[in-house]
Amino acid sequence: MSRPILETRALRKAFGRVLVANGLDLAFEEGAITSVIGPNGAGKSTLINMLSGLIAPDSGDIFFLGRQITRLPIYRRVKMGLCRSFQVVNVFPELTAFENIEIPVLAAQGRAARLLSPLSGETPAGEEASAILSRVGLSHAARSTATTLSHGDQRLLEIGIALGARPRLLFLDEPTAGMNPVERTKILDGIKRISAEGKTTFVIVEHDMDVVFSLSDRIIVLHHGDIIADGTKDDIQSSSKVREVYLGDEVEE
Amino acid sequence: MRRYALPLIACLILAGLVLVGILGSRFTVYITMRVMILAIFALGYNLLLGRTGLLSFGHAAFFAGGSYGAALFFIHVNRHPLLCIAAGIALAIVLSVIIGFFCVRHTEIYFAMLTLAFGMMVFSLIWNMREITGGDDGLVGIARAPISLWLVSISLAKPSHYYFLVMAFFMVSLALVYVIRQSPLGLILSGIRENDKRIEFAGISLKNYRLAAFVISGGFAGLAGALATFLNSNTTPFSAHWTHSAEPVLVSLIGGLQTFMGPVVGSLIYVVLREVIERFTQNWMLWFGIILLIIIMGFRGGVVGSMVSLLGLKNRPDERSEGVSA
Numbered sequence: 001m002s003r004p005i006l007e008t009r010a011l012r013k014a015f016g017r018v019l020v021a022n023g024l025d026l027a028f029e030e031g032a033i034t035s036v037i038g039p040n041g042a043g044k045s046t047l048i049n050m051l052s053g054l055i056a057p058d059s060g061d062i063f064f065l066g067r068q069i070t071r072l073p074i075y076r077r078v079k080m081g082l083c084r085s086f087q088v089v090n091v092f093p094e095l096t097a098f099e100n101i102e103i104p105v106l107a108a109q110g111r112a113a114r115l116l117s118p119l120s121g122e123t124p125a126g127e128e129a130s131a132i133l134s135r136v137g138l139s140h141a142a143r144s145t146a147t148t149l150s151h152g153d154q155r156l157l158e159i160g161i162a163l164g165a166r167p168r169l170l171f172l173d174e175p176t177a178g179m180n181p182v183e184r185t186k187i188l189d190g191i192k193r194i195s196a197e198g199k200t201t202f203v204i205v206e207h208d209m210d211v212v213f214s215l216s217d218r219i220i221v222l223h224h225g226d227i228i229a230d231g232t233k234d235d236i237q238s239s240s241k242v243r244e245v246y247l248g249d250e251v252e253e
Numbered sequence: 254m255r256r257y258a259l260p261l262i263a264c265l266i267l268a269g270l271v272l273v274g275i276l277g278s279r280f281t282v283y284i285t286m287r288v289m290i291l292a293i294f295a296l297g298y299n300l301l302l303g304r305t306g307l308l309s310f311g312h313a314a315f316f317a318g319g320s321y322g323a324a325l326f327f328i329h330v331n332r333h334p335l336l337c338i339a340a341g342i343a344l345a346i347v348l349s350v351i352i353g354f355f356c357v358r359h360t361e362i363y364f365a366m367l368t369l370a371f372g373m374m375v376f377s378l379i380w381n382m383r384e385i386t387g388g389d390d391g392l393v394g395i396a397r398a399p400i401s402l403w404l405v406s407i408s409l410a411k412p413s414h415y416y417f418l419v420m421a422f423f424m425v426s427l428a429l430v431y432v433i434r435q436s437p438l439g440l441i442l443s444g445i446r447e448n449d450k451r452i453e454f455a456g457i458s459l460k461n462y463r464l465a466a467f468v469i470s471g472g473f474a475g476l477a478g479a480l481a482t483f484l485n486s487n488t489t490p491f492s493a494h495w496t497h498s499a500e501p502v503l504v505s506l507i508g509g510l511q512t513f514m515g516p517v518v519g520s521l522i523y524v525v526l527r528e529v530i531e532r533f534t535q536n537w538m539l540w541f542g543i544i545l546l547i548i549i550m551g552f553r554g555g556v557v558g559s560m561v562s563l564l565g566l567k568n569r570p571d572e573r574s575e576g577v578s579a
Contacts, residue, residue, distance in 0.1 A: 073453070074454060075453045079456050090450065090451050091448065092447035093447055094443075094447055095444065095447055099440055102440060103455045103457070104457075106437045106441065107455055108456055112437055112438065112441050112457060114436055114438060115433050115436045115437075115439070116436060117432075118432070119436055119439065119440055120435070162454070165454070
């Protein structure tokens with residue numbers, strides 16, 4: 001077994017009396033696509049928020065590439081290769097699609113602080129940003145302002161920004177929410193292809209079970225801040241506990 | 254066509270300024286210097302307001318930092334104008350690093366109020382430290398010594414001579430701000446303005462880059478302050494007053510926050526308009542306020558911004574040359 005790319009130890013977080021992470025011990029293997037699922041309020045988003053640095057855990061530790069990152073600011077985690085996308089569109093609205101992606105690319109190439117040389121001379125950054133645009137299928141919209149893109153395209157751009165930061169580990173928070181079937185297929189194929197290249201490990205939070213089962217090598221089921229199941233697609237589908245807690249909840253609704 | 258527009262505009266400005274310097278009356282020369290000094294102040298300031306999206310009400314402190322830095326250097330160390338100006342900029346930068354360090358942690362109204370508070374502290378320090386700053390009298394007798402560079406010595410004593418030094422600094426500032434706007438840093442600052450919550454997830458330290466914008470604008474404010482000191486041959490504590498901090502805000506708004514030339518055009522309108530109105534009425538603030546109201550409400554995106562969209566030129570907040578990507 002190789003060393004996990006990301007590891008948590010006894011990660012705990014409560015909002016008031018609501019426990020959203022009850023001492024989570026998790027390890028993510030490099031290269032695998034892992035999905036985190038669970039009913040609403042299970043603690044999925046909180047988990048990603050803690051791992052990406054948006055909120056601090058009450059206690060416990062996070063290790064990325066063997067390094068303690070529990071208290072590291074967001075941008076330092078991103079520089080190490082721990083990136084995320086968001087559930088809602090979270091782009092740079094009045095910049096072009098190209099510029100949206102150029103920002104993380106410049107940061108990743110360590111050229112963001114240059115102030116006396118023209119941006120148009122940053123050829124490597126331009127090439128990398130163009131490559132990412134075509135990867136997420138937005139080459140045609142490179143010069144369009146982000147706000148003028150369709151919702152689906154903005155979601156693609158969202159993922160493009162995350163890819164621009166050269167992620168080793170990428171959290172995708174409901175990557176296909178609000179997408180039409182064509183865009184959905186496009187993004188799922190994209191994730192599979194990038195994962196197959198082996199440079200990026202994906203952790204996906206998703207509600208759509210078709211997406212989860214078609215993509216995941218491993219599925220983690222959360223419920224009230226606890227891991228109630230962890231395994232392959234077959235393990236999860238045959239787990240009675242998951243049926244009871246997760247699918248049972250859906251039936252009740 | 255657009256490729257040549259910029260050098261053309263730059264040459265026109267330069268030619269116009271040189272003509273004013275040679276042919277203009279004493280008064281015209283003086284007013285033009287004031288326009289250029291305010292324009293330097295506002296050009297730098299707009300990197301913070303228009304580009305980074307941070308509204309500071311404390312930049313008069315850095316203007317005064319440049320002003321007093323130059324004057325103190327003149328009195329205590331050396332009378333060389335260029336060295337005095339460098340000392341002024343240095344003091345303004347030191348001040349903006351210290352003040353910025355505390356302010357950039359906050360945004361919006363908290364940022365604005367903190368800069369206002371720090372600005373008022375600087376004002377009261379200048380007002381009360383009489384032995385050093387001259388208190389309410391300011392520092393007087395800051396003469397313009399000749400600039401000696403190796404063998405040549407250029408006299409600055411006449412306003413029409415000093416004019417060309419101000420003009421040189423103005424053109425350099427114009428070029429610098431243009432370059433910064435087109436640089437990678439310029440794009441990052443736009444990103445901060447557009448979405449300061451996402452920028453950290455792009456691997457950018459929000460605080461550090463905000464501080465960079467703050468200090469750069471502080472440096473330009475310091476240059477403007479130092480030039481003003483030599484223009485008037487004295488310093489005044491009111492250059493640090495918070496009402497003075499409003500000037501670059503107004504000027505940027507009049508000209509257009511999202512334009513490069515906005516602060517320059519805004520400065521021209523501001524200084525000239527004020528000068529004209531003051532001749533007709535004591536109540537200049539009222540009329541000035543009304544005219545500002547019309548400009549700000551009537552010209553969306555400022556005078557330059559609306560001209561650009563009126564003429565059908567490419568009206569994007571971040572004009573960029575094509576050809577980076579295939």
